[in-house]
Amino acid sequence: MIPDLHPEELFDKAAAGTITASEQVTLDAHLASCAACRFEREVALDFAAMPMPNLDVDRLVSNALTARASENLAPRRRRLNPAFAVAAALFAFGSFAAVGQWSGVLPRLVQAFVAPVPAPAPTPTPALTHPRPKHTTVVPHEEAEAVSPPPVVEAPPPPPPIPAPMPVVATHPSPSPARHQVADVSAAVPSAARTPVAVEDTTPPIPVVRVATATPSPVVAPPVVLDAPAGFEAANQARLRGDHVAAIAGYRQLLATWPHSPEAALTQATLGRLLLDQGDPVAALRHLEAYLAGTDLSLREEVLSARAVAFMHLGRGPDEVAAWKLLLAQYPRSIHVARAQARLEALNAAP
Amino acid sequence: MTDAVRPLNDAAERRRSALAELADRAATGDTEATGQLLKALAPSMIRSAQQLLGASHADLDDVVQQSLIGLVQALPSFRGECTVHHFASRIVARTAVATRRRGHVRLDRQDDSVDVDSLERLPDSNTDRVDAERRRDLVRNLMATLPAEQAETLALRIVLGFSLEEVATSTGVPLNTVRSRVRLAKTALKKRIEADPRLLEALEVES
Numbered sequence: 001m002i003p004d005l006h007p008e009e010l011f012d013k014a015a016a017g018t019i020t021a022s023e024q025v026t027l028d029a030h031l032a033s034c035a036a037c038r039f040e041r042e043v044a045l046d047f048a049a050m051p052m053p054n055l056d057v058d059r060l061v062s063n064a065l066t067a068r069a070s071e072n073l074a075p076r077r078r079r080l081n082p083a084f085a086v087a088a089a090l091f092a093f094g095s096f097a098a099v100g101q102w103s104g105v106l107p108r109l110v111q112a113f114v115a116p117v118p119a120p121a122p123t124p125t126p127a128l129t130h131p132r133p134k135h136t137t138v139v140p141h142e143e144a145e146a147v148s149p150p151p152v153v154e155a156p157p158p159p160p161p162i163p164a165p166m167p168v169v170a171t172h173p174s175p176s177p178a179r180h181q182v183a184d185v186s187a188a189v190p191s192a193a194r195t196p197v198a199v200e201d202t203t204p205p206i207p208v209v210r211v212a213t214a215t216p217s218p219v220v221a222p223p224v225v226l227d228a229p230a231g232f233e234a235a236n237q238a239r240l241r242g243d244h245v246a247a248i249a250g251y252r253q254l255l256a257t258w259p260h261s262p263e264a265a266l267t268q269a270t271l272g273r274l275l276l277d278q279g280d281p282v283a284a285l286r287h288l289e290a291y292l293a294g295t296d297l298s299l300r301e302e303v304l305s306a307r308a309v310a311f312m313h314l315g316r317g318p319d320e321v322a323a324w325k326l327l328l329a330q331y332p333r334s335i336h337v338a339r340a341q342a343r344l345e346a347l348n349a350a351p
Numbered sequence: 352m353t354d355a356v357r358p359l360n361d362a363a364e365r366r367r368s369a370l371a372e373l374a375d376r377a378a379t380g381d382t383e384a385t386g387q388l389l390k391a392l393a394p395s396m397i398r399s400a401q402q403l404l405g406a407s408h409a410d411l412d413d414v415v416q417q418s419l420i421g422l423v424q425a426l427p428s429f430r431g432e433c434t435v436h437h438f439a440s441r442i443v444a445r446t447a448v449a450t451r452r453r454g455h456v457r458l459d460r461q462d463d464s465v466d467v468d469s470l471e472r473l474p475d476s477n478t479d480r481v482d483a484e485r486r487r488d489l490v491r492n493l494m495a496t497l498p499a500e501q502a503e504t505l506a507l508r509i510v511l512g513f514s515l516e517e518v519a520t521s522t523g524v525p526l527n528t529v530r531s532r533v534r535l536a537k538t539a540l541k542k543r544i545e546a547d548p549r550l551l552e553a554l555e556v557e558s
Binding site: 005012037039040043047048049050051052055057061063064067068240242298301333334 | 382383385386387389390393394397398401402406410411412413415416417419420422423424483484486487489490509510511512514515516530533534537540541544550551
């Protein structure tokens with residue numbers, strides 16, 4: 001039987017070389033009878049004997065600095081408190097239910113949910129007060145994960161004073177647990193809508209109501225409202241969790257939709273770096289140079305380095321030399337100095 | 352302390368002070384200091400990640416990357432209770448343990464860190480290496496199943512070689528709590544060893 005009590009302090013003293021002779025005797029006696037401690041000692045040596053892995057320290061550090069600079073911008077955007085989102089969702093639904101009951105929308109909705117009819121072909125919803133973005137199609141969760149750009153959670157718009165159907169929560173299905181929390185609220189709304197059953201619909205339909213009831217899922221459909229900070233943050237999150245495909249798609253979407261936003265400059269740098277790491281120096285170079293053409297300086301040092309690396313991958317020796325020299329001239333104390341000098345030496349040695 | 356040891360300790364102390372100063376500057380947003388700090392700590396963080404995950408683990412690069420970013424994000428909360436090196440190691444340990452736990456189900460069936468083909472080709476003289484990898488894997492797999500606090504303690508203590516006091520200061524928990532976690536982790540380790548006849552034989556357990 002292996003004993004459960006282990007002289008941990010004696011192990012520490014032995015490791016520090018401060019163990020006394022009598023303590024050593026005690027430790028040896030314990031080791032003779034305790035397989036767990038013998039194992040621990042042996043495996044500690046095994047771990048210490050592992051060779052150093054061959055990872056590119058410069059690249060990892062550079063990526064971390066890029067990520068830091070990107071995230072410096074993120075806190076400017078007010079984050080949506082999940083509790084607020086839930087409260088807002090409930091408030092919006094409550095308002096909708098009250099107004100719907102008053103105007104006859106709710107009975108028709110209840111009827112639609114209790115006795116669903118075959119769904120008609122999707123029709124546009126002109127009565128909505130907020131423009132619908134592209135991704136309003138309701139898709140199953142798994143499918144949404146596969147096809148959608150990075151998820152974004154937005155605060156619901158305030159309820160308007162007129163009885164118009166409102167989106168309950170502007171969410172998009174997301175693989176992250178925190179966002180599931182909000183998405184689940186909107187998913188729960190239809191069941192809540194089913195609760196007040198047995199309401200006779202005696203009021204004549206109102207045109208705006210007909211629009212809402214024509215589509216069987218107006219309450220479920222969560223319109224996605226994207227903005228540049230949201231898109232930037234979502235793409236950053238995708239990048240940090242290693243989903244580079246989603247990150248690249250998110251950054252590209254941001255550049256296409258909000259090319260003049262403050263986030264666009266950093267996106268050029270981050271996307272360039274990401275594409276470079278993904279082995280696409282041509283596309284990377286395009287974004288890196290777009291960043292350098294702008295006025296943002298926060299990532300300039302990193303971008304100059306990445307640009308030189310892109311030239312290296314493309315075999316554009318003279319451009320690479322010029323890029324490294326520019327970096328050295330502008331950032332003589334850069335963390336990339338050693339690499340720049342090594343590359344310059346290598347290139348000068350070439351015929 | 353002998354005269355021979357003192358200069359080494361002084362050098363280590365100077366290095367610790369330099370890192371602490373860099374950490375202070377980096378915490379205020381000094382990009383240059385952040386870059387220098389990351390460059391100084393990255394090799395040991397890479398090594399820690401490799402020890403915790405295995406040399407050829409698919410997520411090794413990502414874990415190092417996340418740890419570096421995590422370190423930068425956590426610097427403002429660093430109060431100097433432990434060394435910067437230990438602070439960084441703890442971040443790596445947490446990130447690696449979390450990664451290991453996420454991949455636990457998959458790793459139960461397949462271990463990326465062991466190249467079966469290469470093991471089969473190993474000559475008899477390399478069986479020590481195979482045994483060493485087997486022991487390391489046992490600890491890594493155990494970390495994926497233990498409660499998070501115990502797994503982190505096990506990682507710091509056994510894999511990264513922290514003393515009890517270093518574990519306590521870097522995790523910010525009382526020494527007795529660390530003792531308790533180590534004891535519980537070792538109890539779990541004992542069960543693993545007892546369930547592995549080959550290890551039992553190798554360790555020559557006296558039952």
